[in-house]
Amino acid sequence: MKYRQLSKEQFLELHQEFAQFLATQQIDVKEWEEMKVKKPQIAEEELNIFSDVVWEDVLTKTNYLEHISEHYINLFQCNSKEIIRIMVKCSKASFSFLENKDFNQFFNNPLANEFDFFKASKKYSKERNLEIFELIEMGAQISSGELFTKMKSLIS
Structure with a gap:
């Protein structure tokens, strides 16, 4: 299997x-x-x-995945040859991306000092679909890519 x-x-x-x-x-x-x-x-x-x-x-x-945890947002664009990752990290201990009010605060002011952005890309080391499957098994969810596109435009 x-x-x-x-x-x-x-x-x-x-x-x-x-x-x-x-x-x-x-x-x-x-x-x-x-x-x-x-x-x-x-x-x-x-x-x-x-x-x-x-x-x-x-x-x-599947073209986009996202994984949102308490202090991190990981967004993935899954192209045919590579995967592009945007990670957002919050340094504020009392903040949680899982709380609606905190997430909305981030969404309304993503360039606030407590948020750090990282962007990277890598070629697939395995078959594309297997790597996407592994990300899903680790908790990522298939998404429309809306959040990825918004974050990409912010950091470009």
């Missing part, structure tokens, strides 16, 4: 797509129910294959 198996909730969300996937494998509902009981290893492999197909599709379409 290239990525990880989708969660039960994700499978429930993708119920229709999974049914279509099974149909392409020429497996109907009755056969699937039988397979889960009589051949659980094969059923598990079908779940793994479907999970990889879904992850591959999602990751290929």
Whole structure:
């Protein structure tokens, strides 16, 4: 398996797509129910294959990620050859990007002295989608890129 198996909730969300996937494998509902009981290893492999197909599709379409923690914002633009990272750090101990009022304070005055910006880029050391997947597994979330674009314009 290239990525990880989708969660039960994700499978429930993708119920229709999974049914279509099974149909392409020429497996109907009755056969699937039988397979889960009589051949659980094969059923598990079908779940793994479907999970990889879904992850591959999602990751290929991903252009931006963000990870917001108490004192840091990490923003990523995932190009075809490299990943660009913008990090915002707050030096004020009582501040938290996770609190709405603090985040709004930052958003209204991002150039205040307590905020430091760092920008870097690096070529992928692994396959692009694997690196994006690893960032997601570490807590990053897929985003529209709106925050990345705003921060990029501030520091350019």
